[in-house]
Amino acid sequence: MHISFLIHNSFGFGGTIRTTINLANELVEQHDVEIVSVYRHRDAPVFPVDPRIRIRHLVDLRKGTPGYEGDLPEARRPAAVFPRSETQYPHYSRLTDQRIADHLSSLTSDVIVGTRPGLNAHICLQAKRGPLRVGQEHLTFRNHSRPLRLTLRRLYPRLDMLTTTTSADAEIYRKQMTLPGVRIEAYPNPVPAPSNVPTGSRDKAVVAAGRLVPTKRYDLLIRAFDRVRAERPDWVLRIFGPGIASGHGVKLQRLIEELGLEKHASLLGAVSPLESEWLKAGLAASASDHESFGMTIVEAMRCGVPVVSTDCPLGPREIISDGVDGRLVPMGDEKALARHLLELINSDDLRQRMAEAAQTASARYEPALIAGRFADTCAQLTRRHGASGSLRTVVHQARGSVIGAVYGVKDAVRNRLN
Structure with missing residues (x-):
């Protein structure tokens, strides 16, 4: 399979970045893997990336380089697609709206994986027909604000699979969200064994x-x-x-x-x-x-x-x-x-x-165990939905419209009050 990850900034430091790279490093043993980073602010990632993985970025924030794009006019205009209630909203813009849309429209992968709610929203709204749509949640359901939960209730029915890091959180999503036909699975963060053997001598x-x-x-x-x-x-x-x-x-x-x-x-x-x-x-x-x-x-x-x-x-x-x-x-x-x-x-x-x-x-x-489970589930869903994905897309759109009719009214009322 060709698996494409969409991440906020793969060149930074943080748990989501680390676990995404750990998973990708293992998946590339059996699959074609790329990591697409919305932003790039340094020359190389902090965490080690297998050289077989393709890493590319959509917006260059490296000041002093010929490719710097932080001062483009579109970068100063607020995002229209990325959810306003998402914590990273201030970092997104009309420039990212367009770059992510262009990326998703040209994607040829079998699986597209979003790594945060705002990027999952882009996938739900902008991914073309075909790729399996997977949304990862690295935070918990209760960690999201109520406005964001309402937005996700409207959009997440368009996913094929939603993953959480704990079984407890997966169960909360099953109970709190109406996601008919969306596979909800818990995949803990993969952590490799140490490259060195413990010596037995430890500091106090x-x-x-x-x-x-x-x-x-x-x-x-x-x-x-x-x-x-x-x-x-x-x-x-x-x-x-x-x-x-x-x-x-x-x-x-x-x-x-x-x-x-x-x-x-x-x-x-x-x-x-x-x-x-x-x-x-x-x-x-x-x-x-x-x-x-x-x-x-x-x-x-x-x-x-x-x-x-x-x-x-x-x-x-x-x-x-x-x-x-x-x-x-x-x-x-x-x-x-x-x-x-x-x-x-x-x-x-x-x-x-x-x-x-x-x-x-x-x-x-162990990453091999978690990556194996993840890949097997993606392959199973891909076979079930068929290679073209056209029927799945139609179903997703209809499903999202029905559920959106329920929650869209609430969103409109809330926004007007705000």
Whole structure:
């Protein structure tokens, strides 16, 4: 099959980018794969891409280069196709509307995969007849605003398949959206095994990773580690992720200083790949209030690091078996987080048992397994709908019109009120 991914910016840093490239790197072993990036702001991707994968961009944002297009008049006009209620709407324009439309109209792939709601909307509205239409959701249903949910209810019936990263979220979509005939499947983010073998010698370090944003609750983790430091001053906390210079990053650094943790807790910025840090870590932690999946949890486990995580919706509970390969603690519970970190820090045997269990359990996220399931489902749907896809397109349009009649009135009323 020829599989084409449409992504916001494959040259950036983030979970959606990483998981898309991981999946593409595996699919290219058996299929013809391309990644089409709406934007390009640097010369090369941050994450390693198999050289057999074609990467191209639609809009060049590399300032100082001959191809720079950020100052074109169309780039200053607001988008008409990309949903206004999507969080990335400010970054889209009439220029992206046209470039994406041109791309989709000329597409010759068997499968087109959108990687965020706004791009899924473009696929629903602009993809020509033929390719299987797959919409990926890397955020959860409840993570979307109500206006965006209404828009997606109107458009998503035109998809062939909608994928989520957790079974729990797939079930929510089945219950909350009217998507007759759309296949809804959960495909967890693929995470490759470490390229190096764990040495067995680990630092006395708790490692956390992810963007420095409020929902990650690094403030809670830092306060919990202050309790750990009181009993085990020989351990340190290392936090990796972009955002040190942001307002929230500055607040976190100030908290570290207020608690006198400068020698015990560090904000170390973005590191890619992070594998070498996981292989050195003695323990991993996640204090989030919300996780669409929990990719860093799986990355740590694949490197033989047990994770102490808050039991937040929706991902950690599907990844960690509490007491077997890690620990789940109540959200926002600083004392419980510190207690379970100390439980593993103070017991080398328990930590080692959980580390071995984590490495074994996380093998289910091997990219070959997930890519195989994904490709098999796409092939099955392609055969079922036929090579031309014309009947499917007609059905999608009719289906979208009926459901759109129901939700379109609500959208119109809401927009008028706003």
